[in-house]
Amino acid sequence: MKRAISAISAMAAVLALSACGESGSGGGARDSIRAVGSSTVLPFAKAVADKFAQKNPNFKAPIIESQGTGGGFKLFCSGVGVAHPDVANASRRIKQSELDECLKNGVKDIVEIQIGIDGIVLAQAKDGMPINLTEADIYKALAKTPYGQPNTAKTWKDVNPALPAIAINVYGPPSSSGTRDAFAELILEKGCDADPAMKALKDSDKDKHKDICTSVREDGAYVEAGENDNLIVQKLAANPNAVGIFGYSFLEENGDKVRGVPVQGVSPTYASISDFSYPGARPLFIYVKKAHLTAVPGIKEFLAEFASAWGPDGYLAKHGMIAAPEDVRTKNADIVANMTLLDPASIN
């Protein structure tokens, strides 16, 4: 008898719980924009969201979450409807596999907007000995198996006799980060392909090439500093011989503590990143579901706010974003105005 009563009360509790949740979901409309994705784009999206909310009191402030570019696309591509985000922030273009996932879940009409450029910079403390690196130096110093051989380099001098004999000590993002992916693609892979044999390997064995060219050493010379770039800046300030890897905005904000390390003879500056002469430059994107334009209020205005802010005089530059060249900006402003769809064939 007692057992029956407890079973019934347990069932009642479960029912109450689910009823409570249901009443909370409130029909299914959503009145605030939801954006997910890259932590690199996050500060810019936040700035735009802030301004958008201040200028448009009749719309609710957008909700912006950061899971990294890959995590963002996973949520973004999970379906159409109020339960799924409207905007995906990305620090790289959408991949074919992610686009396939989107199409599979019915997310068909995607608008791709390039909002600007970010630079992945190498930096050191202001009082450190100035060094000049090439892509090949960086690759040889940080790869797990440079050109297929185990990495034995202890100091920068081991990598390139022209460099000082200070220990290789690099703080950088963990493997889960989009910044790390971009670093591997923009700098390590190029340094790796400096060797013709590796270039040839790319055509014959793509997986092996990727493994040799983008795996980072795990013997302590490269320290994964978590997703917290402020921590890297602090470590650099404390250790003048260390080198850090982070986004350009942190370099700009902490100009009194750290300075950029030139790569291939080019220092990371606003100008060199915006014309892509600095090797660590990469475009930033946002992706929008066109189907949500009518369902969620304010998306169009939000995108228009983005477009008004991404110029060289716009406030996003103050937050450390680098404006795209003028023709790219005009093209993307057109995309915002007409909501031109992404051509799936352009993704390779």
Add this chain to the structure above:
Amino acid sequence: MTEPTTMKRQPTDWKSPDMVQRIKRRYAAERRFKAMGMVAILISVAFLAFLLISMASNGARGFMRTDVRLPIDFPASTLMVDPASFKGSSDDVDQLLAGLDFEGPVAAAAEQAYGAEGGALLADSAWLIVRDAIKADPTLLTRKAELWVPASSDVDIAYKGEGEKPMRDRVAAMKQAGQVTSGFNLGFLTGADATDPTIVGIWGAFKGSLLTMIVTLLFAFPVGVFSAIYLEEYAPRNRWTDLIEVSINNLAAVPSIIFGLLGLAVFLGLFPTLRSAPIIGGMTLALMTMPVIVIAGRNAIKAVPPSIRDAALGIGASPVQVVFHHVLPLALPGILTGTIIGMARALGETAPLLMVGMRAFISAPPASFTEPATVLPVQIFLWSDEVSRGFVEKTSAAIIVLLVFLLAMNGLAIYLRNRFETRW
């Protein structure tokens, strides 16, 4: 065979050198042990003091805001609006103000007052203060006015004696001229997250924490207390109840991230539209808090002397009456203490809430249990990762708010225990 030695014991010779040595060693061991205990206490006190002092010294500045005096000649500015048009409902006024460009005139006024780079002295959000001032008093538009607006992070840092030298000198000169001042930042306690560190506030996250804790309490407390009562008072002793007991004890030790994944899979799977809502976060934390309450509740119920149950049963009370009239009221202080300790742990929890999306940038405090929110520890985590230097002290200030919240909860636990505890 040797003769057995005489069993008669010699009286202890306390003065013999051997004995003196031995006694000395005993006392030395005693002193060593005391010293070790003392060192252990000193180390923990030193850590605590280090934490509190560094937080307080960094965080105290986070509660202060530096303001710059900004003279604006409204009639001469490019702000084209007729004060007479400020009529109608506050929505109409908001709409009207939203259509105006305040940033241009404010930057122009700053340049007029402080030279070419005057705009850089003001916070990005300075124009919001001007807008609010005009909303409060439209007649400002007809005259010259002086407003105190928030200073940029650089000025703020320089005012507090840090940052680059030229800016420090500049600010010192402005201070002499009475153009810059610093005061308590009430906005920090009433505002929500923002991109500009000078106007961020902790209230959004605080309210998020509060709503989440309420949900956690509503789910975890009844379930926990009833489980404890059933297991202690009704459940037969057999293999099944042993298994349940072991499971609950294990559940209390499961790392919190696992509960986050569970919340993501189960709660968000059922209600996908409620991502980031306090109700989902609260339910996830309730899973984590419930076993703590069960364990504390069982111990408290066990501590109620059997004589009280026997006496009540003896004069004819039913088992339910025994439980609700006698056992539960006597066990309640212990249950509440356990509950509050469990809730304090839930309040400081970050990992499971990250999984259910309570890490978003949300610039308005949540109005209900179903609106997106964030919580204090997550807010601290997010601010610590901010680019802008101004967030460093805001992070410390937020930590102080969290610690005060925690202290208040623990204080409540101690009060409840002392107030209602019965001793036998």
